[in-house]
Amino acid sequence: MKRLVLASLVLALGVAAVGTATAVVGGNDDSLNPAAVEPKTAAVDELVDDPEAGKPPTYAPRGTDDGPPSYVPGLAEVVPPDTPAGRKLNPTNDPNVRACRNPDGTYVVIHTTPVPGKDPYPNDPEDLRRRPC
């Protein structure tokens, strides 16, 4: 009986520690932390007629004070998931995530939401943008 009580006590303490720590670290509780949101209205502008809307993208967009482009679609290499960088950039080996190494040594992480049943990376040599990196 004494052992049972003691074991229950240790288990309860463990569960409490896990719950508390998880809530602190990740907010894993489903309930909203009231401090996490606040009403804001100023950040979003009103829709305006944009002459560029719907036009094909221009790669790689960047600020005027940035260096040369790092990521160029089709020219980066896939980082193998079993390497230190691969484990860091895609720790769960999510098939919809590609970790890529740019020619200049920097990295990008690409999240893709595939069309159900279609291969988002047909590796078409004629279309660099459709390659995994």
Next chain:
Amino acid sequence: MLRDKRWGIRSVLLAVTTVAVFALAVQIAFANHYGGYHLAVLNGHSQATIWFVDRTDTTWPVTASADEWNRSSRLTVGRRAECPHSGDYCPPVHQVNAPGYYGRTVRPLNADFTHISRSGFFVELSTSTPLSRRRSVACHELGHALGLEHRLPADSCLRNDSVFPNLPDDHDFNMLYSVYSHTP
């Protein structure tokens, strides 16, 4: 005496197991929702700020999705036609014709994998996305741009599934609060 010793060992094992479960829970909390790298606070802003430079047509609810993520108390998230301040995060949101995917988010990183870089940071939304799915896909991709990862299960637009909700859930905002309250 021997019984006490055995019981002591069992208690230690139980305590170790508890610590292991605790550590696992913490790891899961991070691994599933946050990649370990995030937006930096730039340009003298009081908190991390990101402007999605919208290049899509009006069928894409970029404004509504940015507005929804802007509920976070630790981030300023907005939709703009042009980048308002040089040096801010201003990933363009392109509309592309990609038959294989609904959306794509490209997050460049700094050399030590701690922060998202500005150069080469962009989002693509594909015309292959049915109109009924565009709200959820826009929410999903913009969430990735903020540094969040897939989740499963979840009642969030970041759920890693073929179909997912239109909006972030409370956990997403808790996660953003946690990440952006403690990191520069």
